[in-house]
Amino acid sequence: SETADAPPADLENVSENIAVDNDMSMMRPTGKVVGIMRRNFDSYSGSIYETAASEKKSNKGDKSNIATSELVEREEIASRYEREHEDGTSTCVFFPVDRKVPPILIRTTQRDRLLGQRIVVGMDSWPAQSTFPLGHYVRTIGPAGSKDVETQVLLQEHNIPHEPFPAAVLACLPPDDYKIGADMKNTTARLDLRHLPVLSIDPPGCKDIDDALHCMKLPNGNYQIGVHIADVTHYVKAGTAIDMEAANRSTSTYLVNKRLDMLPGLLTTDLCSLKGNVDRYAFSVLWEVTEDADIIDVEFHKTLIHSVGALTYQQAQSLIDQPDDPNDVHACAVKGLASLARKFRQRRINAGALTLASPEVKFVLDSESLNPTDVQAYALLEANALVEEFMLLANVTVSKKILRHYPTLSVLRRHPAPNRAMFDSLISKAKSKGLSIEIDDSKRLADSLDAAQVAEDPYVNKLLRILSTRCMSPAQYFCSGEFPPTEWHHYGLAAPVYTHFTSPIRRYADVCVHRLLAAAINVAPLPPQLSSKSYLHDLCANMNRRHRSAQMAGRASVQLHTLIFFAGDGAKEEDAYVLDVETAEASVPSLSVMVPRYGIEGRVRLTLDPTDPKLTRLPDAHKLVYEPSSGPKVSLQVFDKVRVRIWVRETQDHRRELIVDLIEPRFESPVDGDEGEHNNRPKKKTKVS
DSSP: OOOSOOOOOOHHHHHTGGGTOOOTTSOOOOOOOOOOSSOOOOEEEEEEOOOHHHHHHTTOOOSOOOOOHHHHHHHHHHHHHOEEOTTSOEEEEEEESSTTSOOEEEEESOHHHHTTEEEEEEEEEOOTTOSSOEEEEEEEEEETTOHHHHHHHHHHHTTOOOSOOOHHHHTTSOOTTOOTTTTGGGOSSEEEOTTSOOEEEESTTOOOOOEEEEEEEOTTSOEEEEEEEEOGGGTSOTTSHHHHHHHHHOBOEEOSSOEEOSSOHHIIIIISSOOTTSEEEEEEEEEEEOTTOOEEEEEEEEEEEEOSEEEEHHHHHHHHHSOOOTTOHHHHHHHHHHHHHHHHHHHHHHTTOOOOOOOOEEEEEOTTTOOEEEEEEOOOOHHHHHHHHHHHHHHHHHHHHHHHHOTTTOEEEEBOOOOGGGGHHHHHHHHHTTOOOOOSSHHHHHHHHHHOOOTTOTHHHHHHHHHHHTTSOOOEEEEGGGSOGGGOOBTTTTBSSOOOOSOTTTBHHHHHHHHHHHHHTTSSOOOGGGGOHHHHHHHHHHHHHHHHHHHHHHHHHHHHHHHHHHHHHOOEEEEEEEEEEOOOTTSOOEEEEEETTTTEEEEEEOSOOTTOTTEEEEGGGTEEEEOOSSSOOEEEETTOEEEEEEEEEEOTTSOEEEEEEEEESOOOOOOTTOOSGGGOOOOSOOOOO
16 A cells, blocks of 8 residues: 555645754754743653663663664763662653654663653753753653654654544534435525546545646636635635634644544545545636637635546546546546646746745555555646646635735735745855756746756756755745735745635635635635734644645654564665765765655765875865775765665664765775774664564
């Protein structure tokens, strides 16, 4: 089976990944603590460190004979503070999973039972005379290293709501005998569009289908294009328990092996989902456009639709590629949409919209264990771009409509222009390869990225786009009344105004926008809370926080499954590209590399003595040159292709770490007495639970 249902891969999401991906070479802002307003004594997930002495005493055997500075430091801390007391309690050193949080000292009677477990510890105090804070044991999550347990840990660490929906929320759901369309005779507020050839295009196995499309030739030669979005607000009424729960969660979270929904499953995968061959309520945007994709008119309606097909991206692509057949309704619709999407896309690019890139991959999971059996790169087809284009068009069109009616109360999404200093490193790296990156505005950046080609290796251009993504500022939800119109701009999309309308099943921002649009077209009153700027300010802050947390949790799930894959499948050798070269004097020479096959990055520490006179550092060229006593000169420069070995080690503190070693080119100057990562190799496969 494939990975769990994921939100559609789209250019906007790629342009917003900047807050999650971190360039290890990037300089970080620094500051000084001038006061403490509130102590953040929170709960943390992690494990009690088992010292080598106590591990030997318990006959558990050595997990790793690899001595790194971090493990040595942890061993020293645990050995110094671990104590057994006369009352039968033990002082233990708890190391949180989050490495930014310091070790916490806890006192417990359950030490032996807690060893080897992932536990939650609450921080209580940090006495002035204590090196580390004091805390208490809260609960046990489960055995360290178990996939299910580590998944629970990442949800806890990123504060992702994952408890079952409470009874008050479930009480808001329609009854079991609810029939869609039964009330159509008693209302004129909903348009019956079941005669239209509506279809959806999604990833394989997608169950929470937010959107569907149609394309129909009109008698005057123009086209009617429809974007139909699940009418979530028909079921989720403002101010109810289910609405408040959705507002708190703000977003669905997509992990590799599961999906954590914003709304209960009856809505997410059934009543709201625009599945094929069933009637569903929708909120539709209908355009009349010319063959040249000029918009003649636009309408907004609450509708009843009947999807004639739920296509995968690959199925839609096959229809695009097949010869014309006027009798194939699906093919005619998809081909018409594809033709218009190309024109809309070119128009956006001409206006300065960015085409960025992401190294993301998908996992193929075992049908029973759900452990990864393969890692594959995402194949982005024209069908993906087709859907993306019309979702962007709908979002822009709706943003303009709600702004006309609610100029100070609209929920919008802005993407500020990047700080020029964030591009300095990328510009320098590109220059070292004879390439130029211009950042005066999004149009010049887009054009310079298009021109930054290395004939002998096209992948370098993708690397530049990936690194450009990381130089961006994060996109944010905001209330239109809080910023002047000059700050509403979405830089990545080159859109003066933008919002989220097309995914209300999985994003609460879209639910708010649906309510604003319904009020704007006079089919429903505006809920009172949406007239409050202070409410909208707090709501947008929560949505921004939850959105980032969901992204971080998704990345953590990818990292977890990457470790499981390599631990279970053994070491692998692959091609990689150099993203960064550590050239600072006196530092241990190292590289940051990207492995396209698996979409992973790693730091490679070279076996070179930093004081070796045969080593030359060329910072402006982002290059290292080594001239051994015998043999040819060897060099490494940013964007070079290299060969690496990837493997997993399991450490004494119940961590798995992905290790990347350089194979080619060879740097043959081992540091005397070094017992670091580069002198170790995987000795056997690690058992994965």
